[in-house]
Amino acid sequence: xxxxxxxxxxxxxxxxxxxxNRGENYEIVYSKGEVKSPIEKNERKQYTIALVPKLINxxxxxxxxxxxxxxxxxxxxNVIYKGPTVADSGQQIKIIxxxxxxxxxxxxxxxxxxxxxxxVMNKAQSQNIRVITWDADTHxxxxxxxxxxxxxxxxxxxxxDTLAWNVNEEGDFxxxxxxxxxxxxxxxxxxxxxxxxxxxxxxxxxxxxASDDDPNKAYLLAKGLLEEFPNLRGIIGNSSVGPPAAxxxxxxxxxxxxxxxxxxxxxxxxxxxxxxxAAQVVTLWSPKKLGYLTVALATNLLDGTVxxxxxxxxxxxxxxxxxDMVIMGEPxxxxxxxxxxxxx
Numbered sequence: 001x002x003x004x005x006x007x008x009x010x011x012x013x014x015x016x017x018x019x020x021n022r023g024e025n026y027e028i029v030y031s032k033g034e035v036k037s038p039i040e041k042n043e044r045k046q047y048t049i050a051l052v053p054k055l056i057n058x059x060x061x062x063x064x065x066x067x068x069x070x071x072x073x074x075x076x077x078n079v080i081y082k083g084p085t086v087a088d089s090g091q092q093i094k095i096i097x098x099x100x101x102x103x104x105x106x107x108x109x110x111x112x113x114x115x116x117x118x119x120v121m122n123k124a125q126s127q128n129i130r131v132i133t134w135d136a137d138t139h140x141x142x143x144x145x146x147x148x149x150x151x152x153x154x155x156x157x158x159x160x161d162t163l164a165w166n167v168n169e170e171g172d173f174x175x176x177x178x179x180x181x182x183x184x185x186x187x188x189x190x191x192x193x194x195x196x197x198x199x200x201x202x203x204x205x206x207x208x209x210a211s212d213d214d215p216n217k218a219y220l221l222a223k224g225l226l227e228e229f230p231n232l233r234g235i236i237g238n239s240s241v242g243p244p245a246a247x248x249x250x251x252x253x254x255x256x257x258x259x260x261x262x263x264x265x266x267x268x269x270x271x272x273x274x275x276x277x278a279a280q281v282v283t284l285w286s287p288k289k290l291g292y293l294t295v296a297l298a299t300n301l302l303d304g305t306v307x308x309x310x311x312x313x314x315x316x317x318x319x320x321x322x323x324d325m326v327i328m329g330e331p332x333x334x335x336x337x338x339x340x341x342x343x344x
């Protein structure tokens with residue numbers, strides 16, 4: 001019996017050795033029932049991914065930072081989040097140059113200007129730093145892909161719809177945008193105008209003003225619009241500082257029942273305004289998810305995987321890809337009925 005048992009073991013060893021000699025290499029690592037790759041076992045280098053927002057210290061970009069840092073922790077990469085205190089492309093250029101000197105692995109930019117940042121982003125690429133954009137794009141020659149929050153046409157048309165629904169599809173309205181040079185804002189603005197011309201002939205766009213994403217400037221502009229156009233029926237805030245500023249100005253002017261306020265904003269800054277009808281509806285996506293997605297796709301890029309349509313991203317869901325543009329998902333509307341369900 002012992003001799004038979006020993007022969008059986010020898011036979012198994014020979015079979016195993018034969019398999020190895022054919023060049024086949026089998027590795028099974030158990031971790032919660034999943035097979036882990038060498039990369040997942042921290043055998044890769046420690047990546048450093050830098051996100052450059054349009055500016056810092058406003059709720060929208062604070063939420064992006066939170067998501068980016070969460071992704072960095074979960075994915076095991078270093079994340080740098082550094083942006084200017086005002087929406088200024090010159091300051092962004094300075095920051096990007098500093099990041100090039102630090103020899104980071106990826107620079108991900110929300111561009112204040114689609115043209116002015118091109119030379120410094122090309123400089124980063126020439127030094128083997130991967131460059132992508134998120135939130136606001138630049139020229140395609142300066143980056144590998146752009147991470148967009150939603151489809152621009154869908155969003156722009158929807159913003160116009162939300163105002164029209166709240167003013168019976170007639171009357172004068174104005175728009176408070178952010179930086180005049182921001183590519184994403186200009187794309188949404190274009191689709192707002194197209195939707196108005198195609199579907200709301202009784203509505204009239206009287207003025208577009210630029211806040212440069214400065215909350216105080218947006219507030220002063222909103223007050224100015226109410227004074228300049230006493231018959232104004234609505235205001236669209238085309239960047240995140242617009243709706244809170246417009247709602248505050250409308251409330252102070254005692255025109256909550258006369259002037260509708262809609263646009264792009266996080267729910268927290270708009271919570272009370274929505275509840276007292278100083279604003280009717282605001283639209284956004286999860287900026288925290290945007291930060292997470294940017295770090296996740298940057299990490300994948302360094303690992304050799306470019307984004308693809310219907311790709312499942314942890315904490316985000318399935319993304320869409322159209323040529324070199326990633327689309328995170330659909331916009332979300334916040335009203336007084338559902339605003340308490342969200343916290344960002």
